[in-house]
Amino acid sequence: MTLDSAITVRTATDQDWPALELLDAVAFGYHPTDPDRTLTRALTRTEDVVVATDNGTPIGLAMDLPLEFTVPGGAQVPARGVTWVSVAPTHRRRGVLRALFEHLHRNIAATGTPLAALTASEAGIYGRFGYGPATVAADVTIDRRFAAFRADAPDPGGVTLTDTQTAAERLPDIYERWRRITPGAQNRPQAQWDYTFGDPEVYRDGGSALFYLTHPDGYAMFRRRGSDDDMVAAVEELVAVTADAHAALWRALCGLDLMKRIEVTQHPDDALRLMLTDYRLPRTTRLADDLWLRIMDVPAALEARSYQVDLDTVLDVRDPYLDCGGVFALTVRYGRARCRRTDAAPRISMDLDALGSLYLGAHRARGLAAAHRITAASERDLALLDLAFGADRAAVLGWGF
Known part of the structure; x- marks a missing residue:
């Protein structure tokens, strides 16, 4: 054009x-x-x-x-x-x-x-520019009236009700600890915190001002929406550094007696449903992309992250939009990588957007291969790539920018 x-x-x-x-x-x-x-x-x-x-x-x-x-x-x-x-x-x-x-x-x-990132209002636009969906988010609704926790589910306590001033003092530190262990989460400038706690009424979508639940290792922000006979606790943000904080915050949210439903956006593999007696109670209403990544410097990006198994391979990364692609020798030992351009024959081939989807572990190499987004010289090459690019912690976007 x-x-x-x-x-x-x-x-x-x-x-x-x-x-x-x-x-x-x-x-x-x-x-x-x-x-x-x-x-x-x-x-x-x-x-x-x-x-x-x-x-x-x-x-x-x-x-x-x-x-x-x-x-x-x-x-x-x-x-x-x-x-x-x-x-x-x-x-x-x-x-x-x-x-x-x-x-x-x-x-x-x-x-x-090394990285460029965005959140996409339309999912069909950015693949041609080398961006791949790198985190996945699920919109979930829970009928709170029937939320019962399993007898063996943790009940650590420690949650307190917090006013806005106290939340403004506590939450940034908790978020910072959480984002430093969470792939996909990013730093949060003070100006963005000020905007969050300012909670402009025009963007409340008819809901109340924010309420805050805090734990030493986590927090939840929510607002009330709906009528008196159909009240909804709309969770705007839930951050948990530890599994105990996650369990404690969900027990507190499920204890909001007047609320009929809880609505939240979370990772598809969130542990909540495994803690409830009714596995089906958290109902997914939407599953969508969240963060999109474009790898601007392949060696620098691949050497920055850790890996789950040792790997020796040669990647052919195609970048039809810019010139960030090429053929790269990728060697992983004890979780750390070395990546250099090479003239060797490729073992794995993919477009740059597929590498962006693979990078944080949200999408697996086997799934991308099934979609013909990755090709491998052998089943063993694909299996090792799939294992290597796994992650210990689910990838989640920190805040929408």
């Missing part, structure tokens, strides 16, 4: 912000409030915003912000978080998004950052 000659792509200026806010508002169906503007400007430098213009009028934008993600094994890896990707409805199918992303990813490559 050829970009219209009247359309140019450039770095944004401070004077562009009103037009950029309007573009984003139209694209995502909301009008920014003062807290939104405060958060955006705190997280974003104007020079990290790319804008497309038609005869000088902004008609598209994309930006990236500095983040740090935990990968399997606990290493903290620098990343750039891509967000505010918007194209005016008047300029669809004219190559604007591709032109924006070419400019943006040249900027990201220049930083030397």
Whole structure:
């Protein structure tokens, strides 16, 4: 697709912000409030915003912000978080998004950052740019009235009711401990915490202000929604550093007597249903992607994470969008990897987006191979790859950016 000659792509200026806010508002169906503007400007430098213009009028934008993600094994890896990707409805199918992303990813490559990440409003857009879904989230609803815990389920206690001021003092430290052991979770700037505790009413979706349950090793934020005869506890965030904290918080949530249902987004393999007498009680209403990853530097990314078994293989990683692919010798010993470009014959082949899906352990090599997203020279090659890229802890996105 050829970009219209009247359309140019450039770095944004401070004077562009009103037009950029309007573009984003139209694209995502909301009008920014003062807290939104405060958060955006705190997280974003104007020079990290790319804008497309038609005869000088902004008609598209994309930006990236500095983040740090935990990968399997606990290493903290620098990343750039891509967000505010918007194209005016008047300029669809004219190559604007591709032109924006070419400019943006040249900027990201220049930083030397191994990973680029985003959360996708539409799942069909970003694979062609080398992004693969790297975490999976399940929306779950529980009829709280019938929630009974097994006799052998842990009951560690330790949960307290907490006001907003106390939560603001306690939660950031708990989150930081949790994200440093959780693949996919990222650092959380103070500006984002301030926005969370500010809890703008316009984004409560008709619910109450936030309530907080805290444990020395975890917390839950929830709000009440619905009518008096159909009250719902909508859990906005549940973080547990330990299994005891997880069990204690769920016992407290299930003790909210007036609530008919609990709604939560969690990892599909969350242990809650295994603690209940009725395995079917937590009902999954939606299963979807959450974090998407693009590997910007294959050797640096693969050497950053840990692995479950020793491995000697040669990967052919195809990147049809940029030039981050190639053939790489990957050697793993005692959990640590060495990765270098090579002229050897590949044993494993995949596109870059498949490597992004494999990277945090959320998707397995066997599943990707069944979908013809990975090809292997032998069953043994595939089996070892599948085992090696496993992770001790489930991958979860920390907060939506």
